Amino acid sequence: MNAVVFAYHNVGVRCLKTLLARGVQVQLVVTHPDSPTETLWFDRVADVAAEAGIPVVYVDDAVDAALIDRVAALSPDFLFSFYFRRMLPARLLAAAKTAALNMHGSLLPKYRGRVPVNWAVLHGETETGATLHLMEAKPDAGDIVAQQAVPILPDDTAKEVFDKLTVAAEIALWNVLPQLMRGEVPRRRNDLSVGSYFGGRKPEDGRIDWNQSAQSVYNLIRAVAPPYPGAFFDHLGRRFIVARARIASPSLRARIADKSTVGLHIAEGQLLARTGDGGALHIIELWDADQPGIPLNDLQISELATQQS
Structure with missing residues (x-):
């Protein structure tokens, strides 16, 4: 043959x-x-x-x-x-x-x-x-x-x-x-x-809309996680890539139950994201898009979450 x-x-x-x-x-x-x-x-x-x-x-x-x-x-x-x-x-x-x-x-x-x-x-x-x-x-x-x-x-x-x-x-x-x-x-x-x-996907298709459900946002993060371009959001002129995340456990989600705004929040040292359906994601690894592959440290994450709140 x-x-x-x-x-x-x-x-x-x-x-x-x-x-x-x-x-x-x-x-x-x-x-x-x-x-x-x-x-x-x-x-x-x-x-x-x-x-x-x-x-x-x-x-x-x-x-x-x-x-x-x-x-x-x-x-x-x-x-x-x-x-x-x-x-x-x-x-x-x-x-x-x-x-x-x-x-x-x-x-x-x-x-x-x-x-x-x-x-x-x-x-x-x-x-x-x-x-x-x-x-x-x-x-x-x-x-x-x-x-x-x-x-x-x-x-x-x-x-x-x-x-x-x-x-x-x-x-x-x-x-x-x-x-x-x-x-x-x-x-x-x-x-x-x-x-x-x-059809094909473009990097811009990886933009996160925190107003969507936690599962929808998580599926996007998984679908374009590195080595693909990554799911991202923009804040104060900077772009950030969510490299790794999980659906937040009930105990983690309860830590931001009083937060009404979607987006990032810090709770007991953990970076969480409130979503439009009242759910939450646990952001495990976050990158500055200008320095891909280098996770933000705790101080940088805390500053980011404070600025967004």
């Missing part, structure tokens, strides 16, 4: 390694160059390919005609896309003799589109997973070939869920590869009528 692989990020690394472990002959790997503006907290597909002696092509923007011609000349049995950040054109998909397959980070048909893990956490889901599906011109719309679910625990951040999803993708691919290598492509309908689609 021969394959051309378009891949990036940790899912790309683990799925490429899974193909190689199953004995798939990977003829070419296409990946993205590292962006100097992005925090690179993930592994590099190019390193795995280089170690295995596989030719690598870097693509920043759309796939061009020359690359499509190169892939078509290889006449691969399969074309795989593992967290590649560009849609693959129909002419490229047609180069696969058996099937062109994509690994998506949700349990399709739910959370089609961009950054599905972050959206699932933001919406308070208790489960997500990885789906291997046939690629079509429409994103994440092809028949489902394999799926693997993982739980989302109440305090999981998007990074923790993404780590689980990476393993789920590996398991889903590992389990279905024997069939694929026999030329068999199991498939079931991807019913878009019962699914959902979400």
